[in-house]
Amino acid sequence: MAGTRLDPIDRKILAELQADGRMTNVELAKRVGISAPPCLRRVRTLEEQGYIKGYHAEVDARELGFEVQVFAMVGLASQAEVDLSAFEAKCREWPLVRECHMLNGEVDFILKCVAPDLSSFQSFLTGDLLTTPNVASVKTSLVIRGAKDEPGVPFDVLEQRLETQA
Amino acid sequence: MAGTRLDPIDRKILAELQADGRMTNVELAKRVGISAPPCLRRVRTLEEQGYIKGYHAEVDARELGFEVQVFAMVGLASQAEVDLSAFEAKCREWPLVRECHMLNGEVDFILKCVAPDLSSFQSFLTGDLLTTPNVASVKTSLVIRGAKDEPGVPFDVLEQRLETQA
């Protein structure tokens, strides 16, 4: 489904919509240098082929009362596929866990969590994460401050790469 | 600027727009149970007050040729504020670094990076990150597979919390 090669206009569309996902189609068309109708067709195609997986408002977590952000490194006792999948399923159920990635190296998973305050994170940690079967070790690191948080991918890197390849 | 308390309708708006940032205003108004004009006014206010920081299309990094995702734990030689800020500034310049968070504990920063392939990440690692002054240690972990990647915050947790407080 998602194997069609993208032309420079498609990539520009993706870059613009990543930067401003609520841009109108006419504005988008103007920026990428084509007229509105074909621009809309391209967007629809990109959505259908899975290049665009969704659109999201970026909300201010702190203003909404999520004061705490924590990274948790999790090691499992068993790394059998069944057990890995079971842990991933647990993570999908926990709302405070926003991201879960399986890693190589010493730790098995890294979790990015948010919480209203430290005590509610602690109760998640001791009540949920640490009591989950097969969880052998958890090392948590509190985020002191955020320095950069960009969504998606760097399109300028992609363009440079395609230039040098051609 | 951003201290106004939110009512249940505002929170519903934020939750809906976080889930689908390109929803039309009339659809949004229908879902939150008010008519379109006041709904649009609320959205504008939420944007101005900073509760909504932007809208972004979620693009498929892998399909676009960013096959590799890496977490890097960085330790600095000096943790003086000037040196911390200098490193953060560097991170903002590097396009492959998508996120940079200052942590407590043994490591100073965690970086979330993307790259087209392993070799281009290696050249960033050895050519940029490791040659940066004051960088004392870097431990990288490759993401084997992603298990969860939700944007923003869990609004259901927020609602539960507000109920019990009241």
Add this chain to the structure above:
DNA sequence: AGTGAAAGTACAGCTGA
């Protein structure tokens, strides 16, 4: 290009301090 729908504006009515 043209139609139908949505965004955005102006104004008037309602509600609660």
Add this chain to the structure above:
DNA sequence: TCAGCTGTACTTTCACT
């Protein structure tokens, strides 16, 4: 009474064929 929010009516702009 007055501030603030809501809904109706209308114009402009956009989405879509």
